[in-house]
Amino acid sequence: MEKIQHSTIKTNGINMHIASIGTGPAVLLLHGFPELWYSWRHQLLSLSYLGYRAIAPDLRGFGDSDAPPLPASYTGLHIVGDLVGLLDHLGIDQVFLAGHDWGAVIAWYFSLFRPDRVKAVIILSVPYWPRNPAVKFVEGFRNLFGDDYYICRFQEPGEAEKVFASQDIEKLFEKVLTIGPDPRCVSKALGFGDFEAPGPLPSWLSPDDVKFYATTFKETGFTGGLNYYRSLDLTWDLTAAWTGAQIKVPAKFISGDQDIVYNIPGIKEYIHNGGFNRDVPSLEVVVMEGVGHFINQEKPDQVTAHIYEFIKKF
Template sequence: MAQQARELTHRLVPSPGGRIHLVEQGTGPLVLLLHGFPECWYSWRHQLPALAAAGYRAAAVDVRGYGRSSRPAGAAAYRMVELVADAAAVVRALGEESAVVVGHDWGSAIAANCALLEPEIFRAVGLLSVPYIPRGGSRPGAVFASLGGDEEFYITRFQREGRAEAEIEPDVRGWLAGFYAALSADTMPPPGAPDPLFVPVDGLLRERFPAGGPPGWLGEDDLDVYAGEFERTGFTGALNRYRAMDRDWEDLAAFDGAPVTRPALYIGGARDAAMSWLAAAIDAQPAVLPGLVSSHLLADCGHWVQQEAPGEVSRLLVDWLDALPR
C-alpha cells in the first residue's frame, strides 16, 4: 500500500470533448483536482502524494485545451457547461459515483460550477485563490472591459484570438516565468509599481513582468515541464476559456445568483494581486457558499497557493477532507 501511494498513474479517459488526461495517486475516496491558467496537472504535484498518504484517491486532470487532453476548435467548446461535463465524465470513467472537487484559479470556477450543476456527483468543493462568484449582473466581457481606465485588463487582452498568442508563443518559457513571477509573493512588483494585470493598450503584458529570476517555488525543472507542454500545444486552447465567459453568462441564466450549498473550503494568498478586485467576493462567500466550512488567507503567499505554500495547503485540504461525511 505504501508503494502504491507513492506511484503516479497517467490515464486518458473519454469525455464529451474527446479525451481527458489525468494523473492519479492513492486509493480511497476520490478527490478531483482542477488547475488554472497557465498550468496543467503538474501544479498539483505536491498535493497528489499528500492526499494519497492521507487515504485518498487524488486525480489531477489536464483541463480541456491543456496538456495531453483534447483541444476542440472554437471558443464555444470551452464553455463552463462543457468543462463541468468533462469533470463528471472523469468521475464516471474512474468507476466512481461521486467525488470531492478542488480547483485553483479557473479550476476554482469550474469546481464551483461542478457543485452547482452536478451536486449529486460532486459532494464537496474546495476553492483556491478565486472565490465563488455567482452568475449575475452584466456580461463579464463588458465588466472587464470597463476596468483599468486608459489601460487594459489582461482578461480583455485575451479576448481576441491570436492577439495574446502573438505575444506569448515566440518565447513561451520566458513569458511563463515572467507571468508566474508577477503573481508570486516573493517576486511580485513592489508596492506602488504598475499593476502587472493591466497594460497600455498598445503595450505588452511582459513589459509589466518583474525583472530578475523566477519565484522560489518554481525550479528550472518545473518551468521546463510547463514550457514543454505549452510549446507543444500552443495557448489557444487555454485562452479559449476566457473567450467563453459571455457564453457562460447566457448558458447559466437560470442559475442567476444561485448559491453553492455543498460543503466548501476556501484558501487564498493574502498577497495575491487579484485580491484588489476579488476582496468583495471573498467577503460575500458566507452568503453564496452556505456550506463554507472554513476560509483561509495565507500570509506571504501570492496567487499560486498550492505551489507557494504546498505543505500548508495540503494540510488544510486533508483536515477538511477528513472532516467531511463519507
C-alpha cells in the same frame, strides 16, 4: 513509493489525460491557466500518502487532453460535462473537489450544476463569482479595468497567441508563475509578459518546473486555454437559469494575501463582509499571509494540510 500514473480516457466527446495516484476516497484536482495537471504534483503525492485517491486531469484545451478549436466549446457546461464523464468512467459517484484559478471557476460551476456529485469543494484563489444578470462577465472586467485588461485583450482570437509566440516562453513562465499582487500588471501598458520578473526563481519553483510548463505549451500553444476566456460571455448566456442560486455544498476558500485576484477592487470586501457567505452558506475562509497566486505550488504542505483538515470531516 507509489508513482503517479498517467492515462487517457474518453469523456464528453474528447480524450482527456489524467494523472492519478492512491486509493481511497477520490479528490479531483483542477488546474488553472496557464497550467497543467503538474500544478498539483505535490498534492497528488501527499493526498495519496494520507489515504486518498488523487486525480488531476489536463482540462480540455491543455496539455495532453484534446483541444477543440472553437471558443464555443469551452463553456462552463462543457468543462463540467467533461468532469462528470470522467467520474462516470472511473466509477466514482461522489468526489472531493479542489480547484485553483480557472480550475476554481470550474469547481464552483461543478458545485452549482451537480452538487449531487460533490462531497465538498476546496477553492484556491478565485472566490465564487455570482452571475450579474445586468452585466456580462467581459463587460464587467472592461468597466473595472478598461479595454487593456488581459481578459478583455484575450477576447480577440489570435492576438494573445502572437504575443506569447514572440516571447521567450521559459522567461514568460518565470514571470507568470511569480506574478505579484497588483492587477494592473496584466494591462496593455506592461504587456502580457512584459512585467518584471522577481529576479532569481523562488525556492518553490525550480528550473525543471519552468521547463515542464514551457515545453508543453511550446508543443500545444495557448489557444485552448485562451478559449476559456473567450467563452466567458457564452457561459453567462447559458447560465441564466442559475442567477441567484447558492452554492450549497460545503466549501473552503483559501487565498494568499499577495494573490492578484484577492487584490482586485471589491474582492476583499465581498469575501469578508458577508457577500461570499450569502452566496456560499457553508463556507470556511483562510487567507495566508505573504503568499501569492500559485498557492498550491508556493506553499504545498500548508495547502495540503488545509485540504486534508477539511475533507477528513466528511
